[in-house]
Amino acid sequence: MKTKSITKLLFAIPMLALISCGGGEKKSLKAKKHKVNPVTIEVKGEMDAELTAPPFVPASVGNRPAKKLNVNMEILEEVGEMTDGVKYVYWTFGGSVPGSFIRTRVGDEVEFHLKNHPDNKLPHNIDLHAVTGPGGGATSSFVAPGHETVFSFKVLNPGLYVYHCATAPVGMHIANGMYGLILVEPEGGLPKVDKEYYVMQGDFYTKGEHGKPGLQPFDMQKAVDEDADYVVFNGKVGALTGDNALTANVGETVRLFIGNGGPNLVSSFHVIGEIFDRVNVEGGSLVNEDVQTTLVPAGGAAIVEFKVDVPGTFILVDHSIFRAFNKGALGMLKVKGDDQKALYSGTIQEGIYNPEGGTIQEIPVAEKAVVKKGKLSKKEQIANGKQLYTQTCFACHQATGDGIPNAFPPLAKSDYLNADVNRAIDIVIHGKTGEITVNGKKYNSIMTKQSLNDAEIADVLTYVYNVWGNNKTVVTEKMVKARRSGGGH
Ligand code: HEC
Ligand SMILES: [Cu+2]
Secondary structure, eight states, X not given: OHHHHHHHHHHXXXXXXXXXXXXXXXXXXXXXXXXXXXXXXXXXXXXXXXXBOTTOOOOOOTTOOOOEXXXXXXXXXXXXXXXXXXXXXXXXXXXXXXXXXXXXXXXOEEEEEEEEOTTOOSOBOOEETXXXXXXXXXXXOOBOTTEEEEEEEEOOSOEEEEEXXXXXXXXXXXXXXXXXXXXXXXXXXXXXXXXXXXXXXXXXXXXXXXXXXXXXXXXXXXXXXTOOSEEEETTXXXXXXXXXXXXXXXXXXXXXXXXXXXXSOOEEEEEETOOEEEEEGGGSSOEXXXXXXXXXXXXXXXXXXXXXXXXXXXXXXXXXXXXXXXSSOEEEEEEESOOOTTTOOSOOXXXXXXXXXXXXXXXOOOOOOOOOOSOOOHHHHHHHHXXXXXXXXXXXXXXXXXXXXXXXXXOTTOHHHHHOHHHHHHHHHHOBOSEEEETTEEEEOOBOOOOOOHHHHHHHHHHHHTSTTOOOOOOOHHHHHHIIIIIOO
C-alpha cells in the first residue's frame, strides 16, 4: 500500500504540471468546437417544446436561435402490457416508456414544468443528464401527487442525454420505466437525414418468471441481483416488431437516437444486416465510423446513422443475444424498395427471427374479478384486499409486506400495525408523515393519501392483517366509516 501511494505521488507531480499548462489549451479547443461560449448565448423569444412518445422525435431545431423553451411534462402511473397477457404498473414521464423525447439546442433556457398527476400514488422528481447543476435538477423538482414544480436551466453541452427519476428508492423508479432522452443539438442543428427514431432499452424485474400471465408486481430482490425477466426496447416486448416496426425506404438515411435506461444492464446495440456509417459515441461529440455494435451504458446514449441500401427486415438487438431472443430486446426496421442485386443477392425472409424466441408461451388467464357488492365473508374480503394491495400498496410496502429499508416500513409482523387498528385505518384514509418507529427502526417519510372507498380500505387492511404473521384482525366497512366521520382527525 505504502509503496503504491509513493509511486502515485511521484507520477502525480509531473502530471500536475502537464495538466496546469494544458488546461488553457483544452478550454480553447472546446470553445472552438462549440464556436461560441454557450454560457453567453442570448435567448431570442420563447416557445413550448414539442414532446413526442417513442419511437417518434420532435422536428429538428434547424437554425432557430436559442430560446426560452417551456417543457410541460406530466408524470402518470398506469397499467400497461409487458407482453401478451402480462400486465405491469409503469411509472412514466408523459405516459410512455421511455418518456417523452425532448429536443433542444445549445443555449436554450429550459423552463421545466414537472406535474405529478393527482391519481398517482408516489412522489417523483427528474434528473436530466443534460443539466449542469445539483442532482441534474433532482434536488429542485421533487413533486407530490397533485402538485407541480418548476425549475429552469441553461443547456450548455451538445449531445444526447438520458433523464430519469431520482426519487428513493431510485432503482425502483427507474426499473418501473421512469427514463427518457433529451437531445441537445449544436448551433445550426444536426445534419439533415430522411428518418429519425427514438429507441430506448430497459430491463424489468417481475415477481413471476418471463411470460407468467396476470398483473406482475416489481421484484426488488431480482432487481438487486440484476436477474432481469424482461429486457426490452421501448418499454415492452414487441414495441418495435410487426405492425410497430420502424420503416424506411431504400436509399434513405436513418438516424436512431438510442438510449439505455437500465437500471442495471449495459446494451450491446446492433442492427442485424446493417453497419452504422456514423456513431456519436456515448451520445457525445466523438464520431466513430463503420461500426457493427455500439455499447450503450445504463444511463447513457448513442446516436447511430446509416443509409439503407437494400430492402428487407433489419433486426435491432442487444447483442447479448439471449436478451434478444428470450427476454424481448428485439425490434425491426422494415425497408421497402426494389432489390439491389449488386449489393445483396438473396431475398431476406421475414420471420427468420421469431420474436418470441424459444420461450414457451402460456395462454393468458384472465384475472378473476372478485369485486362483489354487499357483505363479504372474511375469505372474500381477504381475496378482494389482496387485489387492492397489488394495485395500491405493493409499490411501496412490496409484495411480501417487507417494505424497503430506510424508505418504506414493513407491514409484515409490524408491531406498529398490530398495536392499533384505528391508527392503521387513519393512515390509509389520510396518509402519514412524520417520524414513526416500526419494529425498532425509525422511518420519516411520506405515505400519500390512498384514494380508496371505505369498503376497499376495510378489505385491504383485512388482507394485510391476515397475512405475514399479523394478528388476524378483521376490519369492517363500518369501522372505516366511523373513523372517517370524525373518529380520527
Ligand atoms: C407512496 C408509498 C406508499 C404507498 C402506496 C402506501 N404506503 Fe403505507 N406507508 C408508506 C410510508 C412512507 C409509511 C411511513 C410514513 C412515515 O414515515 O410517517 C407508511 C406507513 C404505513 C403504515 C404504518 C406503519 C407500518 O409499517 O405498520 C401502514 C399500516 C401502512 N402504511 C399501510 C398501507 C396500506 C394498507 C397501503 C395500501 C392501501 C399503503 N400503506 C400504501 C408508504 C406508502
Ligand atoms: Cu419516480
